[in-house]
Amino acid sequence: MTSVDSAPPGEASVSAGSPKRGRARENAILAVALDLVAEVGFEALTVDAVAARARASKATIYGKWKTKDEMVAEALRRQSEGRAVLVPDTGSLRQDLLATTLEMAAALRGKNGVSLVSLVEAVRDHRDLRDAARGQMVRASMDVGTAIAEQAARRGELRQGADVPACLRLAMGQLLFDALLNGLVPDSEAAERLVDSVLLPLLANRQGETAG
Secondary structure, three states, X not given: OOXXXXXXXXXXXXXXXXXXXXXXXXXXXXXXXHHHHHHHOOOOOOHHXXXXXXXXXXXXXXXXXXXXXXXXHHHHHHHHHHOOOOOOOOOOHHHHHHHHXXXXXXXXXXXXXXXXXXXXXXXXXXXXXXXXXXXXXXXXXXXXXXXXXXXXXXXXXXXXXXXXXXXXXXXHHHHHHHHHHHOOOOOHHHHHHHHHHHHXXXXXXXXXXXXX
16 A cells, blocks of 8 residues: 555655655655556546545645546656656567567556556546646657667668657557457457568568668
């Protein structure tokens, strides 16, 4: 259980009224909010529940965030800021793309955080959540895609003019579309088909081309 009354390691000596202590209290409340979204979904989330689990007053919460969507959006933004983006380096473009596609599928399931699928309706109806989710996806696709492109270019695998970040956003859109329509997040076989049938034809350097 996350409590706003306990400081993170290394901050025990920080005074209660300091900016660092205030940030730590906010982060604890936001962590509780994400835990509850993962457990009950966004629509069922209440400020009362967050306050009770975080042992914080509702006045404290409303003093920072006017609505629950504003609170969850801020939690998503801070989660993104504090999470290192993992870039695969398997030695081949295909395997890098497959590893990244499988990571995206895990995010849809809710691996190590809130399921993106569970936020679809909320993202549609709440601009703050929509902006936060879009920011996470754009940042991740740009950072990972750029790194994969650089690795593939060094190996001579990348076709001229290939846009890896755009293709990763395309892959995320397809994974989300399949999850919503089929009720299931695509498995490893579906991820392989997506990589082999869609991503590689768009990105891989064909024989005789000059890598870009």
